[in-house]
Amino acid sequence: MSWWDSDDDEPLFDESDVRVRPSRRGSRPRTKTRPAHKDAETGLVLAVDRGRYTVLLFEGKRNEREVTCTRASELRRTAIVNGDRVDVVGDLSGDEGTLARIVRVKERTTVLRRSADDTDDVERIIVANADQMLIVVAAANPEPRARLVDRYLVAAFDAGIAPLLVVTKTDLADPAPFLATFAELPLTVVTSSTESMPLDEISRLLVGHTTVFVGHSGVGKSTLVNALSPDANRATGHVNVVTGRGRHTSSSAVSYRVSHDGETGWIIDTPGVRSFGLGHVDTDNILGAFPDLDAVAESCPRGCTHLPDAPDCALNEAADAGTLSDAAIGRLDSLQRLLTTFTA
Template identity: 70%
Template structure:
């Protein structure tokens, strides 16, 4: 039989258009944005991040709390997953050696502590998620305290809606009174400590029921303080270089640690020491919002008022000059203006 033409009327005629090509199912399958529902996913808390692997605590409230190692799902490849994140995990969540779970979703975050490379860089680097408190650790000496760096931490905390606190270490080496006077106008809880006098109970009482991120310049004693609060933390400690006056970076990663005491528990997040802290991402209105008494007065300011000393017809400046805020008014205004100026300056 001839397939391409025949003199026999009973035989069908075919040409190349009649040949049916078998499709490639993978190449011709329509793309879809639908993703698995992951109804079997369980909740977890990211404790640390290390080169694409995430230590996650699961069954935190189920009585079988344990740590697992996870990777991120492909659909989250453009999303930053950081210490403190609450996530959804599938796969092997037994925590057995050699097993690997998979993070498939990041739950809504209550706060984000961020920094930028410098004040002109709008690209933010997320440090931790869901912290509601920040402890700024600074040394009274060795290394010398840096007011502007502390100001930057405070601005970042206020922008994120995080309550800041201040711990001054090495009180036995220098009197921190003059340094602390710069922060007199702030509603800021301050703790001071010396070599043999660390107020662990007072600091610890503030940690219960909270997630608290600890930040500070290298060499100020931050890791030493965390080791005292969390005895099994095992955070590396270092010393200050006698020539440069700078501390050595001892904490190389951000890690979340459980704080426990008789009155309850909380989470302590240790971060690597830094020497600069960019604020390119900050919304300056958040700084004013932290000064509730001054924010009310600002409603009477002209549109676009900077609230700085040279701002014309600033209602806050006028109220302080007239004594309407009492003896504390000038210190409050000075703190606000210093933080607003800090936001506008380079490190």
């Protein structure tokens, strides 16, 4: 069919008859302006599970409640972790089946991170806003690893978090040789046996703080959490008698309230790990986690690497002269191993 009538040269169709399909995007202009959400309530992230966040609202008040949240679309590239303070809108009733929405993450006071290994620049945020780190090791079964503890200490120093140390299963082995490695550090140490845990002593250290629990799999970390917070119900595991390794029983970080003499605090139990990468740590902060050696290193020349072959290194000279204690020499070896990893 022709568009034109062959007899009078008039068009068969008029443009006004043509139907214009409306735009799917609509006529409303796009904007980057986000709602202010002035009615948002601030809460504490207690747990994260596959895109759902358990948030505590109205902490310490009569209407305190937990709500399940998703994140706002504008936060899809923002990590939301256990310990974060967040602003929440939507259904805040906490009733089963309801879902609120996280629209803001408050500024963090501290951030504890780790990487897959020391050469990996990709960091993973473990918890936010913790002011203490409780390092849990076992006197035996599995054997304590001083170098792993050193890594925890470096991560704590880098994050500005105060470290504590709890040694469990002291009825299985004498912890004194292991603890001698850290005797010259300003580190609070508590020992515990399988039959008797000093819960009052540990609780006093925890109330008034947010404390992240870290430790190798199988050291009794979840058992300690359950004793301190009976409602936790964290799964506990055993140590393989062949490999000497513990089984992972905690798959995600979860917060629990701990109380003592009318005061409360928060403990954050994290999954047990066998390694703790420090790829995110500034190498200048590594030596700061070894305060006993840091004081000696003040006499090192500027730019000293503190490695075994470093010229005029005060640390190496002190080790050669025998002025370092046996514990300090062991920690110097640990320090140099860490520094070698970063310079490799």
